[in-house]
Amino acid sequence: MKYICIDDGALTELISGREYQSIDFEEGDRLVKSLFGYVSFVAKMRKITLFQDSEGAFLTTPGPWKRKKYLVIDCEMSALFTQLRSGESLQSFQKLLRFCAKYWSGGVLNNSEKIVSGSSKAIIFPLAYSTRPYRIAIERAPMADRLKRRDMDGHFLLVYKTGWEGANSSTETPDEANFRRVFDRLQEIYSVTSKAHAQVDKVSGHEQIAVTNLDQDIKPVHSLHNPFDDWVPRLTARQKKFVFANANTPHRLLGPAGTGKTLSLLLRTIRVLGQAEHDGDTCKALLVTHSEATRQSIKDALRVIDPSAYQDRDPRIEPVSLSVETLASLCASILKQSISESEFVDRDAQDSKLLQQMYIEQAIERVHTDDFHSFKPHLSPKMKAIWEAKGNSELAVLFQHEISVLIKGRAGDSFDVYKNCPSLKYGLPISGDADKGLSFQVFKRYQEQLEASSQFDTDDVVISAAGQLDTPIWRRRRAREAYDFIAIDETHLFNINELHIFHHFTRHADSLPISFTVDHAQAVGDRGWNDVDSFAELFGDGSQLEEEQTAVSAVFRSSPQIRDFCQSVLASGATLFTNFDDTLAATTSAFTSEEERRAQPVRFIEYADDARLVMGAFQKAEELQSETGSSRSQVLITTLDDDLLKLLQEYSSNHNKPTTFLKRRGDFTTVATAEKSGHIVLGHADFVGGLEFDVVVIVGVDKGRVPQNGETEVSNSRSFASYAAHNRLYVAASRARFALNLLGVQSRGPSDLLGVAIKNKLIEGIT
Incomplete structure (x- = not known):
């Protein structure tokens, strides 16, 4: 088969039909086999009519062919269906269709979908996160001149290349021979298939088949880890208390950045599994991370820490085993016949939330155009003022928070319930039914965006999974399929909806062996549960079980100067917000004297304008690298401001600065790539959590940018912006081990968030 041509109607049908999303469905398996060329396409797939011969296949739907849009896959040139396994091929095909x-x-693209600037190309990275990603190259304007003369330019996308190797997309020229054959046959094909549309019977139903995913072997990329027995003598008394505490009760590990919370959680998990194996007991353990990048990092670390390789054991066969999952993958296992891989907004929780924000931004634009005039006369003055004063991107953050925590989390998508929910303390300034009506209208427009793309966001997935777990069927299966021990890393990054699902996964309803790590100050913005104290309220299990708490206080990562500065940021936040914790208040630095000799004072440096600020960031990074004796990959340049991040990226590209960009939170693999390449690391402050560097340079820590537009208004939205700015600055600064520089523009002046540090002389360069 030389080519496949799919029209927009057939494409919509394929991305909407659940049975075409996975090879575990008969239809999905048959579809991917036909894409491979092993069997012929089925004659009728719901509304799709097929024409297939020795040249290629056309998947068509009723309608005038000149008004349709088409995806053309050049099977000979792209080899899209000869390089991957069946499941990966179908997933890649579905991601291609969704793009x-x-x-x-005109929808919002995600991080795996790129329009190549300055060219007519697009690139898709359809498979799971990888250091060597598989890519699909698309020509967005094939045969441009000929199609423009036919008034059909913009109607075709051509897949002309796939594989693991990159290329210069701006100069690449696809072979259009097969595309030309497709175009020349379209009129004839639609003449034939149009007669068949009314005659072909509906395709029969299908049987649902369960699916088991087997994780691929991952090679370790970090050398800093040691086996369990080597770690135990190095633990502090509090860490040791947590690691060896009773596994059958809830246990909360509290501590700020750099105190080894994640390491302690891993060691506790391995200790529980080892004890069970020693005693001859059964123990099926689950370790949950917030993002796919963190999951991969933890799996790598466990390969060294865990000599018994519990994560490589099959939990269906072995009495003692460990599963390492994200919340999305965990829910997907419950919803495996209800939602497919390609229907997730994004498997990675961080990416999902960012893409959710972009969808909400589009929803706000629609409400601006179509609905706002009817709400305006009835809105409260504060709600009206914020709607008219802020841009869509700023509003999107606030509405995202309202939708996740209140509308979906506490109101269950019901406006009647939502009307009776108390408003959030830090967020939208909602004070009446009209305000809530406008907020709910944004939510409805947002849901329309998801439905148009046949996707579900993280809250949809979690709430749906919870619904399937809270049933007699799961309660009966629970004793066989649930877990004896659950560990949750970085609990502060989950919202209240997400936390409420975990108690369903314990083997016994009256026993909640859940251990979890918390640093409230790292939660970017009010997650809606910071003021919840009890375990029962947090996890929603309704029990009266008492939990144990262990607070770790020795900071191993940061120098004393950096620790003190970070503590000043938290202290500033704690004085402004009732639910903002100063988690560093009682901590001490665990630096040795040798390490302190490499440490530099925290400095604030001012520049005349943004251009000099950006140039100065790279200069300071290189200076601090030399002063601390660090490698280039141990230097991070970060910012809280999106516009400055673009300027930094442009400068690094235009001046040939060897730089690697972070694309998601806890991106350990990218850091490892930077280490191999000898690059400085550059990324937004939202992406640096979970990482650590010898040197950190934070750009744009000045008034108007941290927090955005200052704090001149007293309102919920301003409070939320300030709350989030405290979080982000603390997270970014606490990544630094030996050196931390903050940069700003002189005319703006230093951010007000630095006030406590200035007053206590914890930062140099400000008089």
């Missing part, structure tokens, strides 16, 4: 649907409708 086309979004591209044609």
